[in-house]
Amino acid sequence: MQFKSFMGVLLLAQGFRAAQTVLRFGCSQIVVERLDPLVNPGTNPSPHVHQQNAFNAAIPVSDVSSIANCTTCSFNQDFSNYWTANLYFKARNGTYKRVPQIPNRGNTGEQGGMTVYYTTPYDGKTKVTAFKPDKGFRMLAGNQAQRATGGVTKWNAICFRCYTAPNFGGDNSAPCSDTSVDSVSLPAKACPGGMRTTIRFPTCWDGVNLDSPDHTTHVSYPASGTFESGGACPSTHPVYLPQLMFEVIWDTSSFNDKSIWPTDGSQPFVLSQGDNTGYGQHGDYVFGWKGDALQNAMNAGCFGATCSALTTQAFADANKCAVPNTVPEQVDGWLTSLPGM
Template identity: 75%
Template sequence: MRLPAVTTLGLFAQGIHGAAVLRFGCSSIVVERLDPLVNPGVNPSPHVHQIVGGNAFAASIATSDVSQIANCTTCSFVEDRSNYWTANMYFKARNGTFKRVPQIPNRYLDGEVGGMTVYYTMPYDNSKATAFKPGFRMLAGHADQRAAGGVTKYNAICFRCYNAANFGGDNQAPCSDSTVDSVTLPAKACPGGIRTTIRFPTCWDGTNTDSPDHMSHVSYPSSGTFENSGPCPSTHPVKLPQLMFEVVWDTSAFNNKADWPADGSQPFVFSQGDATGYGQHGDYVFGWEGDKLQQALDAGCFGASCSKLKTQAFSEANKCSVPKAVNEDVDGWLQAVPGQSMPMKAREFMA
């Protein structure tokens, strides 16, 4: 069923589903080739990520309580020292060079530098959800996916092609409007940029805070989706709040078709060598202080303010940093996407 034509924030703020929704911005804390979830201890890891959140981020992150390791965060809520990260998007010019696509603040989050918007949503049927526990971590999506399947069947990833500046065309819930949404990277120029949406699993086995593949301990609903209150499978009976990322990529500087590949193909590629968009993925390491996340969700908080939490201005959040650990250029015009030494088309074919 298509939802009423309102903005994403308006949809939640109006409480159409009656669900508590935390929606807040997190500035970038570092952009580099590290991945403490999939490639712990590896420096550099295979592809570039843009990371937000607490300053415990490093090549390896202890599986203990991350909120006790980090002492600041780039996110709006001071108590959230989690880390959230995604692959970066690059533009491939006709001459074969690459440039990282910058991120811009989402609607109503002025002051954020790079980064993303993070959502925690309680079940729409007003049932109870259990907040993540210390040591919890998980993945959504598969970096090597290049065709439909996997998380796409759960409506878990999509792109929105803004048809004008200032979020033009953003009048439907995420991944709900085929005129502006697609599972693959848009094949046309998007005047207002491209938004990435990544939805994480919402069912937990109730025991393990991680698994070898960082996926098996969680699950998407056994039927339907979280948005239509699909049930959890018996193997993963504990409901989680839905974690969702939104990243707004400012592609406006790259919309001149004369700069696109000569064959007219869409020119954007994720840093793991994915020009389809099916390999869009997100990583999460939980780091909320104590039971603050559970308190906020149980209190029915909406948006980026909550009586149970302390909010900081981006002027303060943007002071949080980590030392750069990988000595390489990720910005400017590059001969290759960092870590991707093989020709892009060969990598697509082999995937």
């Protein structure tokens, strides 16, 4: 009961309305390695390191839920693939160390990983079409090569929050809404309570294509405004999708000692593709919900990590889900260079 109460307070503080469907649930990290089955399918290793759940070097264009035999997510109908670039700390002496991921506030039991959101429009009325089963729907948010503002940043799609209080205290405002703690680029100051990455995916679909060569043009952000402001879908992409959002929490606390930061005082963090700006943060998604489970949840008005239309599993069971590491290289400890760079 205390957990449900906390979740309700937290979600309302982030601006969600009670009439919305808001699934918010944890997924443990299953592997950290250089694989990217969306951008670099079949390539082993891929150019840079990612962290993922339910994963392989290539994912067939089919019903992923019929291929995967377990999931690290709390909803056990969700066999989707979610992955992002990793974050590294670059010390003054030029060596790198991967920043560990930790469970989000209000979550218990995950091993690193991320918190996943599926949200219906804020008006509480507009219906959404969940991604279709059996068809291999996939998409990408962000651009790993981006190094300046522009692109998806105009929709608040990528953002970092610097937790200024220990143990993630006090920063409950909606993602990317508070300029005192949020930035599109990597924070240029120490974050005593850690750092959060949020990645928002497109919310409009052309209604026909389940993928596109760049993994983005079959979907779209609103024609104007944002999903949060009720922006309408463009005529080219008229089908409303749930908003998919990732939250990843990085435990930067062991890197707060300014004596190991660059001598010029610049921020020392770098994404695994060699990006020290943060503009290149990105997220990848391959749909893998069982049957109509996600559509049923979107229609049911569910809120938080429990849903009458879905069933859950304990993280003691979810964390048993594992895949072998297939890239024989070191990604942890102090490294002389970023893996693949």
